[in-house]
Amino acid sequence: MLASTKTILNAARQCLFQHGYSASSIAMISRYAGISRVTIHKQFGSKEQLLRALVRQEHHDHYSKLASFVEAHDDVWQQLEAMLLDWGRPLFEEITDQLVMSDLVKSCSDLCQDIFDAHAEVITEFVVAVLKRAELEQKIDFALQPLTPEEFADMLVVTAKAIFTISPMTGAKQALINNLAIYRAALTPKSVA
Template sequence: MPAARESLLDAAFAALARRPWSAVRMVDVAAAAGVSRQTLYNEFGSKDGLARALVRREADGYLAGVDRALAAHSDPRDRITATAEWVTSAARDNALVRAMVTGCWSERLPSPTLSAVPSTSAVPAQRRADGPLPTPGDFVSLVRDRAVTVLAGPGALRSDTADLARSCELAVRLALSCVAAPPGEGGVADLVRSALHRQAG
């Protein structure tokens, strides 16, 4: 991603932390990124285009975190537990991620339509951002499928992974419930380990 585009997205994200999206001005985002307003419009086309690109970037970052969590351990249960912890912490720490995975968009946030919008952008990253954005259900499936792919290994048959897929989806959904109602002592890790132990038993 070109440096100017990334700087503009950083500036937009920082502005969103200070004020509601409706009060974020394109001229201020451009100034904070150290580029002209025309550069901002060349990259994103409009404020809605900027919002879609920002949401897409945060979605991609969330899924990259899932991949890192899955790679952090060798034991399958530890991998699932680490992934569940990431799902919860990413949603807790990032209002855009929380909105994406729960579907609860506050009035402070941009709320771009999840379906694809017509795009005439010459910027490939913007054309991707103008495509369909993941729904909360899509995120569950994306995380579950990534976990199954890593845990089952290459060449696994779909029929052999049905139980694994159910365990992974259970862990993801349990983690998402902890976003809405944070767990007490032991946190999401204890809940996930306990649920996986019962399911295996």
């Protein structure tokens, strides 16, 4: 990544997080970055593409942490809990202005849904790998219920996404933990329990 690209993305983040998507412009982001509008247009094309690049960057930062969740915990359920809680962390959690937050959430929902869907697919693939490894190590047993690891991972990710979408962050964390406890009980072989 070019140094100017990083500078632009950091400046866009600051500008968007302070003013929101609707109130921000390439000219404002240019002032924040100390880089010409022409350079920003050459690298990103539009404010929409800049927002999409920011969302992609957030997701890539999350991807880089996936292995650490496995390394940090021996228990499959702790691995999944840590990863899902990090994934469910609001993208704009440091924004305190509710109008700015609402504007960014709506803009991302309108302009970046394909990126969020692709990210959920990566998370699902990660969950499948964790589940299959745990099954090989006989820590979980899919014979105890009628779903494959892939179907179970899809259900787990969709459920986690729904929990974080409709629950306040504090309630979402406990709801996710409770949900994982149910899954743990359903998949843990008697010899491990």
